[in-house]
Amino acid sequence: MPLAGSQKLTEELGYCVARIECDTPTGVQCGTGFFFAFLLENGKRSPCLITSRHVVQGARSGRFFITRKDADGRLQPHQPLECRIPDFEDKCHPHPDPSVDLVLIFAGASLQAIKAAGDDYHITYLSRSAILPREQRAELAHLESVAVLGYPLGLWDPQQLQPVARMGITATHANLPYGGAPVFLVDAPCHPGLGGAPVFLCMPAQAGEVGAAGQRSPGVALLGVLYAQRHAHLQGETGVEPLVGRMRAGRPVPPPALPGPAPLGVVLGTDKILDFEPLVRAMIHGFVSKF
DSSP: OOBOOHHHHHHHGGGSEEEEEEEETTEEEEEEEEEEEEEOTTSOEEEEEEEOHHHHTTOSEEEEEEEEEOTTSOEEEEEEEEEEEESHHHHOEEOSSTTSOOEEEEOHHHHHHHHHTTOEEEOOBBOGGGBOOHHHHTTOOSSOEEEEEEOOTTTSBTTTTBOEEEEEEESSOTTSOGGGSSEEEEESOOOTTOTTEEEEEEEOOOTTOOOTTSSOOOEEEEEEEEEEEEEEOTTSOEEEEEOOEEEETTEEOOOOOOOSSOOEEEEEETHHHHTTHHHHHHHHTTSOOOO
């Protein structure tokens, strides 16, 4: 199971995320998920897919897409693998705090089914090593460069299964709870379909760090999960809109126009990801029966 730390993740960034589509009574909902490997007591890791709860809300069935790999190990991005999951919402485990807009999907069975069918795939898993440590978060500046990686509706490349990276800055300090909630704000382009997208701190290259092309490349660290956009009315009222893409008859549904200035992205901190660790371990030990 390939894991990615800061430098490796820069080169493998596009393979840690997946486009998610959900069939609901009102049409297809779209979002972004990312793969995260939780460490178990026996040293093994449990592969999971994490996304926003709003993405899977009402999903009767769902699917996510990953990059195919041929028998010689060559990537085939133009022939993506589709992982279908019936009763999708029921198979998702919500965050233990109902106010946190995250769910976890155990991806192991779906991935094993792909290999059992004679296919192979390429995934990069995020893990604790990709998360910026708490002490380093406290040393961040108010303004830091960030990248949002995901599948905004109408902008991603379905032919190559490539996610889109949107650059921005932290609008509030990433280590301070905005409004008392475990979130911070980013000033970055936020589009429907980016709900559940990972947000990375972009760090400058350090001396001695050399990329595949022989040049120094910047590192990245996971800062959180984008799930909504916060906007302000000219009358002073504010609102939060989940970043869920919607499609009908195979075509994107334009999002409603928001009043006031450009909205800011709302990002859940990485501590909320690690809150899933006890659930994962309980599931593996058979203490949780929901699959």
